[in-house]
Amino acid sequence: xxxxxxxxxxxxxxxxxxxxxxxxxxxxxxxxxGSPLTxxxxxxxxxxxxxxxxxxxxxxxxxxxxxxxxxxxxxxxERFGAVxxxxxxxxxxxxxxxxxLTVAGTLRRLAGNGRVxxxxxxxxxxxxxxxxATRGGVEGLVRSLGKELRGGSTANGIQxxxxxxxxxxxxxxxxxxxxxxxxxxxxxQLLPVGPSDAAGPVDWEAPLAGQVAxxxxxxxxxxxxIARTMARDGAKVVVIDVPPAGESLATVANEIGGVALQxxxxxxxxxxxxxxxxxxxxxxxxxxxxAGITRDKLLANMTADKWDPVxxxxxxxxxQINERLLAAGVEGxxxxxxxxxxxxxxxxxxxxxxxxxxGVIANAAAGxxxxxATGGTTNAVAxxxxxxxxxxxxxxxTRTVARRMPSLGQxxxxxxxxxxxxxxxxxxxxxxxxQTLRVCGxxxxxx
Amino acid sequence: MSTTPSPVPSTREAVIIGGNxxxxxxxxxxxxxxxxxxxxxAALEGLVARFGLQGERLGEVVGGAVLKHxxxxxxxxxxxxxxxxxxxxxxYDVQQACATGLEAAIAVTNKIKLGQIESAIAGGxxxxxxAPIVVSDRLRAALLDANHAKTTGAKVKAxxxxxxxxxxxxxxxxxxxxxxxxxxxxxxxxxxKWGITREAQDEIAYNSHQNLARAWEAGxxxxxxxxxxxxxxxxxxxxxxxxxxxxxxxxxxxxKLADPATMTAGNSTPLTDxxxxxxxxxxxxxxxxxxxxxxxxxxxxxxxxxxxxxHEGLLMAPVAAVPRLLARNGLTLDxxxxxxxxxAFASTVLTTLAAWEDEEYCRTEFGLDGAFGxxxxxxxxxxxSSLAAGHPFAATGGRIIATAAKLVAAKAKETGRPARxxxxxCAAGGLGAVALVESV
Numbered sequence: 001x002x003x004x005x006x007x008x009x010x011x012x013x014x015x016x017x018x019x020x021x022x023x024x025x026x027x028x029x030x031x032x033x034g035s036p037l038t039x040x041x042x043x044x045x046x047x048x049x050x051x052x053x054x055x056x057x058x059x060x061x062x063x064x065x066x067x068x069x070x071x072x073x074x075x076x077x078e079r080f081g082a083v084x085x086x087x088x089x090x091x092x093x094x095x096x097x098x099x100x101l102t103v104a105g106t107l108r109r110l111a112g113n114g115r116v117x118x119x120x121x122x123x124x125x126x127x128x129x130x131x132x133a134t135r136g137g138v139e140g141l142v143r144s145l146g147k148e149l150r151g152g153s154t155a156n157g158i159q160x161x162x163x164x165x166x167x168x169x170x171x172x173x174x175x176x177x178x179x180x181x182x183x184x185x186x187x188x189q190l191l192p193v194g195p196s197d198a199a200g201p202v203d204w205e206a207p208l209a210g211q212v213a214x215x216x217x218x219x220x221x222x223x224x225x226i227a228r229t230m231a232r233d234g235a236k237v238v239v240i241d242v243p244p245a246g247e248s249l250a251t252v253a254n255e256i257g258g259v260a261l262q263x264x265x266x267x268x269x270x271x272x273x274x275x276x277x278x279x280x281x282x283x284x285x286x287x288x289x290x291a292g293i294t295r296d297k298l299l300a301n302m303t304a305d306k307w308d309p310v311x312x313x314x315x316x317x318x319x320q321i322n323e324r325l326l327a328a329g330v331e332g333x334x335x336x337x338x339x340x341x342x343x344x345x346x347x348x349x350x351x352x353x354x355x356x357x358x359g360v361i362a363n364a365a366a367g368x369x370x371x372x373a374t375g376g377t378t379n380a381v382a383x384x385x386x387x388x389x390x391x392x393x394x395x396x397x398t399r400t401v402a403r404r405m406p407s408l409g410q411x412x413x414x415x416x417x418x419x420x421x422x423x424x425x426x427x428x429x430x431x432x433x434x435q436t437l438r439v440c441g442x443x444x445x446x447x
Numbered sequence: 448m449s450t451t452p453s454p455v456p457s458t459r460e461a462v463i464i465g466g467n468x469x470x471x472x473x474x475x476x477x478x479x480x481x482x483x484x485x486x487x488x489a490a491l492e493g494l495v496a497r498f499g500l501q502g503e504r505l506g507e508v509v510g511g512a513v514l515k516h517x518x519x520x521x522x523x524x525x526x527x528x529x530x531x532x533x534x535x536x537x538x539y540d541v542q543q544a545c546a547t548g549l550e551a552a553i554a555v556t557n558k559i560k561l562g563q564i565e566s567a568i569a570g571g572x573x574x575x576x577x578a579p580i581v582v583s584d585r586l587r588a589a590l591l592d593a594n595h596a597k598t599t600g601a602k603v604k605a606x607x608x609x610x611x612x613x614x615x616x617x618x619x620x621x622x623x624x625x626x627x628x629x630x631x632x633x634x635x636x637x638x639x640k641w642g643i644t645r646e647a648q649d650e651i652a653y654n655s656h657q658n659l660a661r662a663w664e665a666g667x668x669x670x671x672x673x674x675x676x677x678x679x680x681x682x683x684x685x686x687x688x689x690x691x692x693x694x695x696x697x698x699x700x701x702x703k704l705a706d707p708a709t710m711t712a713g714n715s716t717p718l719t720d721x722x723x724x725x726x727x728x729x730x731x732x733x734x735x736x737x738x739x740x741x742x743x744x745x746x747x748x749x750x751x752x753x754x755x756x757x758h759e760g761l762l763m764a765p766v767a768a769v770p771r772l773l774a775r776n777g778l779t780l781d782x783x784x785x786x787x788x789x790x791a792f793a794s795t796v797l798t799t800l801a802a803w804e805d806e807e808y809c810r811t812e813f814g815l816d817g818a819f820g821x822x823x824x825x826x827x828x829x830x831x832s833s834l835a836a837g838h839p840f841a842a843t844g845g846r847i848i849a850t851a852a853k854l855v856a857a858k859a860k861e862t863g864r865p866a867r868x869x870x871x872x873c874a875a876g877g878l879g880a881v882a883l884v885e886s887v
Contacts, residue, residue: 236499243669244679247489250496254531260496262669280737281499 003387003403006410025409026152028184029113031419033205033232038081038179039111041067041074045099049089053166057086057119060172064204072106080106082115082179088166090120090134100141112151117178118142119166122159122192135159139190146188146442147407154178154187154408154442161194169198170431176204177423185384185416187407188442196431207426209234212281214274216265216318217291219245221388222338224252225414226288229422231256236281238274240265241291265291265317271324284330286425289318289337292356294390296349307352314356319363326374333376334425337364338417339436341384345445357382361436368434377433379424384440385411406441460730461556462740462887466849467494468723469675470682471837474575477678478720483512483519486675486722487526487572490845493673494568494724495531498738504533506564509551510571510724511542513840516579522572544874545791546749547571548723548844549882553747555727565732569848571841572722586613623875625755630762630875631792635701635710637760638794641801645709649693651793652714652834659831660686667830671849683717683837714793719837723845725852730887740887741852742868747882748772754877762795764879765871766802770813772881778867780820785854785868787847790833795873829854844872844880851884859886 006025009017017024029039042061046054054070061068061084074080083103090096103116110116120138127135138157145155156178164171170193177183203209213230217223218239227239237258241249246262253260261277263270278284292314295306318337325333342350343357364380371378385391385402391411394402403411420439423429469489472478478486487510495501510523519525524538543550548571555567582590585608592605622629638648662668663680672680698708699715733740750768752759765788773779780786780803788796802808803819810817830850833843851868858866866886873879 243666243672244674246493246673246679247675247677250493250673253496253499254492254501257499257501258496259499260493260673262673264666264669267666276739 003410005400005403023404023409024150025404026112026150028152028408028410029181030184030413030415031181035181037064037066037176038115039113040079040081041069042082042084042179043069043072043080043106044084044086045072045102046086047090047095047099049091049095050086053088053119054086056165056167057084057175060167060175064176072102074109079109079111080114081111082117083110084175085116085118086166087118087120087138088160091131093134093137096134096137107149110149110153112153113181113184114149114151114153115179116145116149116153116155117175118155118157119171119175120157120159122161124161142190143188143442149407152184152408154183156183156186156188157190159190159192161192164193164195164431168195168431169428170194170196173423173426173428174432182419182423184419185408185412185441186420186437186439189438191432191437192435194431194433198428198430202426202428206234207428208286208422211235211285211425212238212278212283213286213288213425214238214240214278214284215288215290216240218252219249221390222383222386222414222417223290224248225418226290226421227252227258228256229415229418230286230425231258233422233426235286238277238281240274265321266312270317271321271328274321275325275328275330284325284333286334286336287321287325288421288425289321289335289360291317292338294350294353296353298349299351302351310352311356314353315359318360322367326370331374331376333371333374335367335371335376335378336421336424337378337380339364339380339382341382341438341440341443341445344382344438364436365434372433377424377430379432379434380436381417381420381424382436382438382440383412383417384438384443386417387411387413405445406443408441410441412439412441458560459562461559461727461744462730462733463742463744463848463852463884464726464728464733464738465494465497465741466671466723466725466845466852467497468672468842468846468849469493469721470672470678470680471719471721471839471842471846472678472682473837474718474720476682477676478574479576481574481676481720482577483515483522483572483574483722484526484529486574486720487522487570487724488529489673489675490570490572490722490724491526491530491532491568494726496673497670498726501531502533505536505566505568507555507558508532508536508538508568509541509555510569511540511547511551511841512572513542513544513547514573514575514578515542542841543880544876544878545789545838545840545843546872546874546878546880547841548846549747549848549870549872549880550749550844552725552727552744552844552848553880553882556744556747559727559729562729566726566728568724568726570722570724570845571843573839573841574720575718576720581617583613583615583617585610589613623761629700631700631710631715633754633761634792634794635704635708637763637798638709638792639701639704639706640760641798643709643794643797643801645694647797648709648714648793649690651790651796652693653688653690655790655828655831655834656685656688658829659684659835662830667853671853681836683719684835688713710792710794714834716791716833716838719839721837721839721842723842723849725845725848741856742884742886744848745883745885746772746776747880748775749878749880751879752877759877760798761875761877762791762873762879763798763802764877765873765881766799766879767813768879768881769803769869769871770815770819772883776883778883780822782867783869784826784858784866785829785851786822786827787832787851787868787870788828789838789843789847789872790828791838791873793834796827799871847872848882848884855884855886
């Protein structure tokens with residue numbers, strides 16, 4: 001669905017929109033294989049105690065052929081592509097002041113589609129109150145900055161947990177994701193990243209090489225985008241949808257060199273069919289629970305035929321499939337489930353959908369240790385307003401308003417969700433487990 | 448007249464990996480203005496997607512259509528070129544009326560068995576909704592003369608032969624060229640000869656709809672059919688039909704015969720559009736790719752009858768082919784777990800069964816000691832057949848092979864012993880093709 005406002009605001013009328021003080025959503029830069037990681041030099045800033053970690057980050061960036069700067073000075077007219085704020089060693093709020101003000105001085109020289117990424121340590125049980133306050137404060141800083149940045153720029157943060165090093169494979173992969181155009185519609189998010197024995201280096205252009213991925217609900221929309229993105233990233237993909245969606249499912253499969261499996265995921269033998277379909281490809285590595293339905297009704301008008309199918313498809317099916325796959329001895333499985341901002345904030349008329357999406361989020365959190373024990377992970381991605389056939393049916397006014405709500409002032413694209421999922425399913429992201437990553441352009445609702 | 452069958456020569460196996468078809472649709476409905484090439488390409492694409500065959504060079508793709516435009520001289524090759532298969536996959540067209548699909552399967556499995564190819568797709572497609580319309584012979588002659596004429600004067604002269612009535616297209620007909628009787632009228636004669644009742648025919652039709660509907664509900668076709676043009680199920684299927692409803696239909700064939708007419712639109716197959724494709728391979732090819740092996744395509748036989756001289760019914764050739772096939776493989780009807788007898792008409796199935804039960808007939812026609820045998824009706828077309836699914840001529844063989852392969856695979860898994868299915872397809876011209884499929 002075309003966002004006419006977005007097009008107008010970026011067309012010949014751009015100065016008029018500016019003069020009138022109208023919202024000015026930017027055209028977001030999206031990932032293209034082979035294109036530069038960032039749109040300009042990357043500045044690494046830290047407090048004194050984090051200098052060692054900042055050096056480590058700078059070293060990683062240098063390895064990516066990025067123009068790394070340690071000083072905020074720039075040449076005339078030069079703009080930063082990204083600023084990385086390293087605060088891992090900060091122990092008091094006072095220590096944060098200098099580096100944050102350095103960042104402040106660079107923001108007017110941040111290029112469009114720029115990035116600010118903080119790297120700090122997550123608050124942990126047993127942290128002294130002052131330490132906890134120092135670390136916890138970063139969240140408020142990043143979320144507020146996300147709301148201030150313009151021109152398609154975003155602010156996100158990595159929260160290292162346990163003894164995860166700043167240059168551990170998972171932290172590095174997350175940094176790269178946040179810096180890249182792959183995170184175009186991720187804004188104001190803080191992602192906890194823990195230690196893992198994930199291997200690196202990987203081929204960043206094919207992070208899923210050799211992997212076999214299953215994507216449910218893949219005949220169209222977000223599911224099809226996930227399948228395409230995972231195939232682009234090197235995975236062999238089995239695409240699943242209900243038999244009546246088989247025609248477009250086959251088209252997706254043939255486009256990406258995958259396998260089409262017409263399957264009702266609520267069937268008792270769904271897990272067996274998934275295993276059978278992935279066996280010829282070398283076994284199941286990645287499972288994306290994307291299939292979902294809506295049957296909107298105010299709870300006062302709710303009936304079993306509106307409540308039960310939503311629960312069955314969106315939640316029960318994946319619980320059952322996960323359980324059976326684990327019982328069948330599948331190891332190292334990387335699960336990513338589609339949640340929704342509705343699951344975080346609720347949405348009028350969507351008690352059934354909201355129940356399932358909040359359930360997905362809770363399931364990802366509770367399933368983390370279970371999957372970790374088998375060498376796998378389980379995470380969720382919560383889309384905000386995404387331009388799909390489903391949202392195209394929303395009344396025009398509601399749609400226009402919804403698009404202007406996020407900090408980025410526009411709806412996301414299916415590929416934005418797909419990029420986040422492909423990242424979470426990739427080998428080096430193994431340190432991210434039990435998390436829900438919002439891909440919502442920093443929508444106002446919820447956390 | 449019977450000769451001792453030679454033993455089946457020892458060759459390697461040809462296995463059935465899976466099948467795909469588009470939902471069959473009654474003529475003039477969903478697939479109006481959809482060409483045979485579009486439909487067969489769609490059937491291929493669904494099969495390619497199901498087994499991840501994109502870019503794969505298969506040994507051969509073979510199939511055909513009964514109602515075919517002259518522009519479709521390379522129908523199957525053109526479909527392959529429009530598919531996701533490697534463009535280096537060879538293909539050719541075959542045509543044997545309603546047995547086209549099964550004959551294509553016989554052709555490719557023989558090549559696999561001989562080691563000439565490792566993998567193949569066989570199938571077929573037919574559309575009545577996009578059938579060729581032929582100009583009259585007089586108009587055609589005038590146009591050809593004009594084309595061959597050397598001078599403008601001669602061209603004009605040739606074209607002046609055309610009369611207004613020549614401009615009407617030749618009426619499409621399903622009549623037999625030698626008898627000018629339609630297939631239905633032929634079968635009406637056979638039906639009367641064998642004394643097949645209206646009730647027995649309606650029961651076959653009713654069972655076909657019930658069985659096909661149950662199979663659809665059970666998800667049997669989830670991995671055999673890929674929706675096309677918004678159609679997700681065979682639209683000829685009437686799950687709610689009843690014996691009472693079928694009994695109310697007026698007979699459409701056999702009105703001029705002395706016996707009461709019994710063949711109706713309900714117990715005859717409707718004109719249908721559709722396409723199907725089946726993936727075959729050597730066992731090694733399938734195993735190398737860890738693709739599922741549903742069944743073996745064991746053996747096949749064709750037969751023809753002398754219907755022109757009234758010696759035999761037009762659609763009775765399989766009656767002769769099956770005893771020969773089973774004898775060669777050392778089997779009897781009792782060794783079969785499933786019988787897939789194409790329901791051209793309900794009465795075709797019934798006259799086939801009646802002939803096999805008739806001692807006199809089996810003695811004189813096949814030189815057997817007695818009746819060939821009685822078919823256990825619980826093994827017959829258990830997941831429905833052409834009366835319910837419809838019958839896009841060349842696509843029927845592929846539909847039946849895929850169904851039979853899946854049935855024997857499930858039966859063998861359930862019982863732990865081998866399971867066999869017999870496939871029988873009658874065809875215009877007094878032809879018939881039959882085949883034996885066995886679990887692995």
